[in-house]
Amino acid sequence: MPIAAVFQGGHALHDKNAGPFxxxxxxxxxxxxxxxxxxxCGRxxxxxxxxxxGEIIPASATRDPARPVLPGSAHLHE
Structure with missing residues (x-):
């Protein structure tokens, strides 16, 4: 599993998404x-x-699509 993965499946997984790695x-x-x-990449x-x-290195085709996703995921973690 990617290290920054978001667990999907509803409210029951909220604590897991906010928890330690x-x-x-x-x-x-x-x-x-x-x-x-x-x-x-949501976490x-x-x-x-x-x-x-450290450094986050996006694949060249990932840079533009990640621009709206990352701020949205940061907002979810606030």
Whole structure:
């Protein structure tokens, strides 16, 4: 499973989406963003909030589609 994946399935999974990753985000240097589906990149903002300070490298075809997805997912985590 991608490390920043959003768990889908309703309100019962809200706590899981807001919970810890099971590893220390500050220990990661790079996140490769292969596509902009919310279920695969929706917790990137949480990853950053929990200590990730590395580089997020999107695939060239992912950069533009991710622009509206990432702020929306950050809003959901606020």
């Amino acid at each position: 099971g590893f220390e985000p500050s220990g990661i240097d790079i996140v490769l963003l292969t596509h902009a589906h919310l279920d695969h 990137l903002s949480l990853l950053c909030r929990q200590g990730f300070r």
